[in-house]
Amino acid sequence: MKITVVGAGNVGATCANCIAQKELANEVILVDIKEGLSEGKALDMWQTAPINYYNTHVKGVTNDYAATAGSEVVVITSGLPRKPGMSRDDLISINAGIVKSVTENVVKHSPDAIIIIVSNPLDVMTYAAFLTAKKASNKVFGMAGVLDTARYRAFLAEELNVSPKDIQALLMGGHGDTMVPLPRYTTVAGIPVTELIEADKLEAIIERTKKGGGELVNLMGTSAWYAPGAAAAQMVEAIVRDQKRIFPVCALLNGEYGMKDIYLGVPVKLGKNGIEEVIEVKLNKEEMELLEGSAAAVKSVMKVLDEMNIM
Numbered sequence: 001m002k003i004t005v006v007g008a009g010n011v012g013a014t015c016a017n018c019i020a021q022k023e024l025a026n027e028v029i030l031v032d033i034k035e036g037l038s039e040g041k042a043l044d045m046w047q048t049a050p051i052n053y054y055n056t057h058v059k060g061v062t063n064d065y066a067a068t069a070g071s072e073v074v075v076i077t078s079g080l081p082r083k084p085g086m087s088r089d090d091l092i093s094i095n096a097g098i099v100k101s102v103t104e105n106v107v108k109h110s111p112d113a114i115i116i117i118v119s120n121p122l123d124v125m126t127y128a129a130f131l132t133a134k135k136a137s138n139k140v141f142g143m144a145g146v147l148d149t150a151r152y153r154a155f156l157a158e159e160l161n162v163s164p165k166d167i168q169a170l171l172m173g174g175h176g177d178t179m180v181p182l183p184r185y186t187t188v189a190g191i192p193v194t195e196l197i198e199a200d201k202l203e204a205i206i207e208r209t210k211k212g213g214g215e216l217v218n219l220m221g222t223s224a225w226y227a228p229g230a231a232a233a234q235m236v237e238a239i240v241r242d243q244k245r246i247f248p249v250c251a252l253l254n255g256e257y258g259m260k261d262i263y264l265g266v267p268v269k270l271g272k273n274g275i276e277e278v279i280e281v282k283l284n285k286e287e288m289e290l291l292e293g294s295a296a297a298v299k300s301v302m303k304v305l306d307e308m309n310i311m
């Protein structure tokens with residue numbers, strides 16, 4: 001079992017480290033364009049193996065896709081992160097070209113790989129990778145919902161003073177400020193969250209979740225990496241261990257939720273075949289309107305991709 005992570009920056013290195021610590025593969029290849037960066041980070045990680053007690057060997061390479069050949073899962077994190085004052089969508093002109101060229105290289109050497117996109121703007125970059133890879137959409141999808149629900153669950157756990165392990169939640173839509181946390185599908189050990197928290201406090205948590213990425217960008221001057229890296233690794237785990245986990249994932253819709261030809265966050269079943277099912281939960285009128293609003297925001301960024309004419 002070989003897994004590749006492209007981009008040895010903050011998110012990619014964290015993701016590779018999580019994959020190694022969970023022993024999800026014999027070998028993890030970490031790729032970057034910056035000479036020495038992936039080699040150095042991989043060597044540093046490998047030196048934690050005797051301390052953290054794992055066998056997975058992380059190897060770093062500079063732009064050498066031959067070393068990634070035969071990977072079963074590839075996580076693409078290469079691209080610029082945003083700075084304070086920017087939106088994720090502002091990254092499109094640079095990141096679209098990066099995601100396209102990286103995807104071409106990945107597919108050339110690992111034609112059967114399942115590809116998970118992390119680069120922003122997430123929904124549109126995942127669509128770009130799908131167009132480039134020319135693979136079935138169950139094998140090309142994006143990570144955002146696992147992270148966004150983790151933020152939502154962490155905020156709720158803190159407010160309610162309960163274990164984050166006991167919070168189950170669903171969040172749909174694009175990975176932007178229009179994302180749609182769903183209180184009707186949020187429980188604390190099976191208890192509807194609305195029975196445990198005042199409406200105004202829940203609303204404040206929903207608003208904080210929607211802007212959760214921006215909160216961290218403002219604090220650090222660049223975007224988050226611990227939770228994003230761990231979230232992508234959790235998706236890899238569901239695939240390589242064929243766990244049939246239900247996660248919100250950025251998936252191509254083909255009529256589900258009345259939408260087509262758009263990548264959007266929806267609940268799916270993840271297993272060894274990648275997306276094994278897109279789950280259609282019942283949404284009420286208000287929830288559906290929010291999801292449609294989020295889809296419209298993603299479509300407006302898809303238009304920019306179209307205008308750039310690089311796909």
Ligand SMILES: NC(=O)C1=CN([C@@H]2O[C@H](COP(=O)(O)OP(=O)(O)OC[C@H]3O[C@@H](n4cnc5c(N)ncnc54)[C@H](O)[C@@H]3O)[C@@H](O)[C@H]2O)C=CC1
Pocket residue numbers: 006007008009010011012031032033034037077078079080081082091095098101102117118119120122143144147175222223224225228
């Ligand atoms: N989907 C999500 O929920 C999240 C997405 N992100 C996105 O992930 C991306 C990476 O973020 P960070 O790791 O913080 O950035 P970073 O700047 O720390 O790392 C990015 C790495 O990509 C490398 N790179 C650039 N072009 C490349 C190419 N053609 N081939 C290989 N490597 C290349 C850079 O050299 C750099 O090391 C950003 O676009 C960010 O917005 C970040 C957090 C969450």
Ligand SMILES: O=C([O-])CC(=O)C(=O)O
Pocket residue numbers: 081082088120147175212213214216217223224228
């Ligand atoms: O906010 C950003 O730019 C990075 C990201 O997608 C997140 O942390 O949710």
